[in-house]
Amino acid sequence: MKIFSLTFSLVCSVLFVPLLVQASEPGKMRDPNLLPNVRYKIAVLEFENPGGKLGLELSQVLNREIIGSMRGVRSLGVLNLRQDAEHMDLNVSTVTEIAHRQAALIVVWGEFYENGGNVYLHTHLQIVPDDKIAKSRLALSLQTDKGEIKATPPSLLINFAPIALNTSSLKAIQESHSKSAAIHSNPSESAPEIGRLQTEDGYEVDNVQDPWMQIRTRQGQAGWVHYGTLEEQKELSELQAVVSFAQGVLQYLAGSFGTAESTISNYLDRWGEKQDKANLALAHILRGNARFNAGGAWAGPASEDYLEAATLLPHDAAPANYLAIVRLFQYRWTQEYRTEMHDLETRLIRAVQSQNNVETLNNLRIFYKCAAESKFLQRPGIDVQPYSDAISKQLALIEEIASKLKQ
Amino acid sequence: MTDNRHRGESPQEAAPSAKTECNQNERSGQEGDDQPTFEETRKEFFNLLWKWVPRQFKLPLVALIVIGATLVSTRSLWYPPLDSRLHKPAPHGGLISKVDSCAAPSADARTIYIFDFASDMAAPEKLHQFQEELGFKLKKGIRADLESAGLLANRTLEIKLCHEALVRDEPDILFVGKHLGCPGVISGYVEEQNNELKSVVRFTAIDPPLTDYAPDTVGRDVESLIQPDQTVNNAYLAFSSFILGTLYLKDHQFNLARQCFQHTKDIRPESEMAHKADEILQSLEQENPAKSLVSIEGPEP
Numbered sequence: 001m002k003i004f005s006l007t008f009s010l011v012c013s014v015l016f017v018p019l020l021v022q023a024s025e026p027g028k029m030r031d032p033n034l035l036p037n038v039r040y041k042i043a044v045l046e047f048e049n050p051g052g053k054l055g056l057e058l059s060q061v062l063n064r065e066i067i068g069s070m071r072g073v074r075s076l077g078v079l080n081l082r083q084d085a086e087h088m089d090l091n092v093s094t095v096t097e098i099a100h101r102q103a104a105l106i107v108v109w110g111e112f113y114e115n116g117g118n119v120y121l122h123t124h125l126q127i128v129p130d131d132k133i134a135k136s137r138l139a140l141s142l143q144t145d146k147g148e149i150k151a152t153p154p155s156l157l158i159n160f161a162p163i164a165l166n167t168s169s170l171k172a173i174q175e176s177h178s179k180s181a182a183i184h185s186n187p188s189e190s191a192p193e194i195g196r197l198q199t200e201d202g203y204e205v206d207n208v209q210d211p212w213m214q215i216r217t218r219q220g221q222a223g224w225v226h227y228g229t230l231e232e233q234k235e236l237s238e239l240q241a242v243v244s245f246a247q248g249v250l251q252y253l254a255g256s257f258g259t260a261e262s263t264i265s266n267y268l269d270r271w272g273e274k275q276d277k278a279n280l281a282l283a284h285i286l287r288g289n290a291r292f293n294a295g296g297a298w299a300g301p302a303s304e305d306y307l308e309a310a311t312l313l314p315h316d317a318a319p320a321n322y323l324a325i326v327r328l329f330q331y332r333w334t335q336e337y338r339t340e341m342h343d344l345e346t347r348l349i350r351a352v353q354s355q356n357n358v359e360t361l362n363n364l365r366i367f368y369k370c371a372a373e374s375k376f377l378q379r380p381g382i383d384v385q386p387y388s389d390a391i392s393k394q395l396a397l398i399e400e401i402a403s404k405l406k407q
Numbered sequence: 408m409t410d411n412r413h414r415g416e417s418p419q420e421a422a423p424s425a426k427t428e429c430n431q432n433e434r435s436g437q438e439g440d441d442q443p444t445f446e447e448t449r450k451e452f453f454n455l456l457w458k459w460v461p462r463q464f465k466l467p468l469v470a471l472i473v474i475g476a477t478l479v480s481t482r483s484l485w486y487p488p489l490d491s492r493l494h495k496p497a498p499h500g501g502l503i504s505k506v507d508s509c510a511a512p513s514a515d516a517r518t519i520y521i522f523d524f525a526s527d528m529a530a531p532e533k534l535h536q537f538q539e540e541l542g543f544k545l546k547k548g549i550r551a552d553l554e555s556a557g558l559l560a561n562r563t564l565e566i567k568l569c570h571e572a573l574v575r576d577e578p579d580i581l582f583v584g585k586h587l588g589c590p591g592v593i594s595g596y597v598e599e600q601n602n603e604l605k606s607v608v609r610f611t612a613i614d615p616p617l618t619d620y621a622p623d624t625v626g627r628d629v630e631s632l633i634q635p636d637q638t639v640n641n642a643y644l645a646f647s648s649f650i651l652g653t654l655y656l657k658d659h660q661f662n663l664a665r666q667c668f669q670h671t672k673d674i675r676p677e678s679e680m681a682h683k684a685d686e687i688l689q690s691l692e693q694e695n696p697a698k699s700l701v702s703i704e705g706p707e708p
């Protein structure tokens with residue numbers, strides 16, 4: 001019996017421990033894959049701060065906040081990557097290269113602008129799915145007997161509203177950094193400090209007691225670290241927007257749809273007011289996707305999210321495509337006229353006209369084929385024949401447009 | 408045969424040369440002694456030419472040569488001197504060399520240039536610093552905006568500062584733009600009014616031609632013009648999107664061009680560039696394959 005339980009424990013630890021790992025690893029931007037056995041990774045890059053080391057300290061604060069507060073993601077790795085001797089200019093293509101090298105799904109980076117006594121922080125986040133976007137969870141699809149409806153997100157780059165930091169905020173970054181680097185014997189500020197996390201220290205998280213996490217460094221040092229410093233520093237609290245968005249996206253990509261829905265809702269409620277349209281539109285699309293994936297009962301609220309995204313990005317095809325999936329999921333068998341479907345038709349047509357989007361054109365084709373069978377576009381009082389003729393005419397026109405777009 | 412005294416060479420310097428010529432003559436003697444020397448040929452050529460000049464033109468020609476030689480030799484005594492400001496230079500002559508130090512000519516088809524803003528400020532170094540910060544912010548911010556709007560599509564649009572040249576008026580701007588081969592130029596001025604700073608930024612697209620102006624924030628300090636607490640001013644974003652649209656138009660990528668012009672309209676409506684973008688959008692609409700697509704209930708009201 002003893003041998004059996006020992007073998008069972010061993011098998012369990014071999015099979016499941018890698019799935020439960022939560023690790024942080026420092027490195028440089030050109031390093032090869034730093035945590036190859038971890039499934040879901042976020043890379044937090046040293047913020048650009050010409051002539052100061054504040055950029056590295058801030059990225060470390062964010063790193064600890066993200067790993068400590070993440071819920072619902074097994075096998076999480078947060079990489080803290082700094083510049084090396086040869087400075088790397090950070091833009092979408094370079095951060096995407098870093099993400100591919102590290103197999104990271106999210107990259108966070110930013111830069112400081114100094115102006116007199118104040119410093120302004122601009123932060124960006126890029127989602128880099130490990131598969132093609134169309135095959136990743138970011139895309140949605142609905143298989144109908146008339147074909148597959150597809151939707152892909154508009155843009156995977158998010159810019160956050162700049163954060164103004166005054167001199168006391170800069171001190172707050174240093175304080176937060178110092179506070180979150182201290183390793184205590186117990187999860188309490190009054191507990192003795194038994195060590196400090198250095199820039200090169202990687203560690204694993206064994207346990208979390210909000211706002212503390214129990215860690216074990218690669219060198220074997222174990223203890224408790226206070227990760228939740230942003231909430232406590234009023235000047236830095238707006239940085240939680242970045243943490244919250246990154247968490248929501250990773251939870252969604254990891255398939256924790258309920259948790260992702262709640263995190264993104266929190267993000268929109270607390271931080272949405274200041275963010276730009278592209279940022280909010282992606283947040284709404286992700287929340288809509290999380291709701292739709294969470295189950296059929298959420299289809300209504302998911303539609304509301306896509307409609308909100310469509311209001312934010314009126315000329316973008318993506319919200320109309322997502323809306324098409326949800327509404328066809330809801331009404332494709334309906335044998336009566338639905339205003340929602342007429343509204344969807346108008347939106348899809350507008351998206352085809354403004355973007356010549358082939359994905360939308362295909363969705364419109366399937367939409368009409370479904371409409372021909374289920375009559376959700378047939379207004380009361382309109383006979384079957386004129387309705388069928390109108391739909392046939394639309395389908396012929398769509399084929400004509402498709403062939404013109406192929407040329 | 409040549410005379411070494413005419414060249415001003417010392418006998419020691421001349422010796423090896425003479426020897427060489429001697430050797431050459433020896434070699435040429437072997438080939439044939441009847442070959443005329445260069446001097447002889449030249450003399451013969453001018454004699455022949457002089458004979459061809461009609462008699463009545465000989466005196467005016469000699470007079471012309473003498474006058475020309477006199478003018479050239481007394482150039483330094485002229486007033487105003489050729490290199491003074493009183494003498495009007497060739498148009499854009501000075502600009503070319505300055506602009507060329509910013510970039511290789513005609514090599515920047517995907518670059519928007521920002522030229523130093525004109526100013527009468529007492530501390531030009533502050534303005535220079537402002538330009539540097541503005542350049543850094545624009546490089547980051549414009550790219551981030553275009554990327555997040557999905558408009559770059561694996562293309563590039565660079566932003567470069569050019570401190571070397573100052574461009575003020577429209578002919579200068581157009582000349583510089585065409586000379587650099589760049590699609591757009593940003594310039595402007597900063598001036599002090601009632602103890603406050605006012606900046607006007609000028610946006611110039613080269614093809615199709617467009618000029619737009621954007622008054623910027625008024626502040627006490629030049630650094631406040633950079634508005635670090637905001638993402639990039641919409642005027643810069645709209646202009647960049649417009650320029651990107653013109654580049655897509657030239658590449659016949661009408662769909663992306665349409666989106667860029669639409670983005671310009673969305674982020675800076677009621678501006679000159681939005682009106683121009685609207686004109687282009689309307690002309691593109693004629694080519695839109697989906698223009699005849701309407702809802703089965705008819706067009707929207």
